[in-house]
Amino acid sequence: MKPDFDVIIVGGGPVGLLLACLLKKQGQRTRVLEKRTQPKSHSAAIGITPPSLKILNKLGLTDSFVAHGLKVRDCFVHGQSGPLGCMTFRNIPDQHPYVLALPQVMTAALLQKHLGAEEIEAGSEVSEVKQLADHCLVRTGNRQWTARYVVACDGWRSPVREHIGMKAPAHTYDSHFIMGDFMDRTSFGDEAHLFFTATGAVESFPLPGGQRRWVVQTDKTLSDLPAGRISELIQQRTGIQVPVADQINESAFTPHRFNCERYYDGRIILCGDAAHGMSPIGGQGMNTGFADAEFLAEVLAHPDPSTLLPAYNHYRQQAAKAAILRAEWGMWFGTWRGKPRSFVRDTLLRFLLSHDSITTRLGSFYAMLTIPFNTLDRVPLSLGFNRVHGLK
């Protein structure tokens, strides 16, 4: 039988939408099934790295993303003993020497607009996925869909991953954060500022529309956030007044990590947060998912994708492993508390940030230019992917 679609994507978050756009460009019959009827109101990701801008360029979308976002070129670092230096993206070897600040809701909206409303079935919660010999069956409510392949882009809880029983052993960190977006009354402009203090970290990132995000380390998960708590902690640790009246939203999170045992099972493939989870500190989760989507779109373009799925699994698992470790390391170092450890951190950072060659390397590191296999042209010939697929 000829299935209704080439690919069904479960989940219309940023990764599912990007994958759908890339597949549509190839002329594949694709449908996104999304349980929500309204977009998420709260934004998680705010940083789009240069490799992701390169992927968006394949769709001709980079200019419109840049027009809606804010280019962050410098990140100033402060310690217990005062300013420690600046990590800059200005000298990184890329045509986009910055990280683009754009709220995830806007990223999703731009991708959705590019894809077109007719490709997305909103209000369609997938309750069952079944594999047959040459296609898959997907159930939403009392409707059934058929496709050659199903891609789960359904987020870190991934009901599809649960459904197929793919193992994703997770570890929850003992680090906790609260965050809020505020109208920006500081004089920081388009600069990011990190404050690593003896009583906890405070991170501050510019957003378009005259707003600024503040992320504050806490002792424990604060599910019931007392009003004004974010402003109070910022004032205590940095001396900066961030009026409660300027607060737009708030949330609390406790990071976790996992890297799925395998990124596919037959015709069902995992992509984005469904496949891996990492600490948001460092801003890599969505960007890693974008690189998954780019790779997977190439795999699905092949006449027999099953021959390339092992390569997808291998390379994307390696890339996610590197991103998970970097996010973990950055969070660990930034959340040290107490005066002796702050002194060690200040000394080390002051040394590192006083050398141009090191700040440029740090810039490349945080812009995700040095993640292994972060773009398709970095995939080596040795494992056969390029040769099979005719990629340069």
Ligand SMILES: Cc1cc2nc3c(=O)[nH]c(=O)nc-3n(C[C@H](O)[C@H](O)[C@H](O)COP(=O)(O)OP(=O)(O)OC[C@H]3O[C@@H](n4cnc5c(N)ncnc54)[C@H](O)[C@@H]3O)c2cc1C
């Ligand atoms: C505080 C915070 C800050 C972050 N900052 C950054 C950052 O700066 N940069 C970065 O790269 N990453 C960042 N991240 C991570 C980023 O938000 C995620 O990696 C990203 O959302 C993953 O996108 P996704 O499309 O894979 O999954 P999601 O965004 O979770 O989307 C999954 C979609 O699937 C839908 N869905 C779920 N189940 C079903 C079902 N059964 N049927 C149909 N639909 C379903 C959901 O409704 C949802 O729309 C941050 C995360 C947090 C929490």
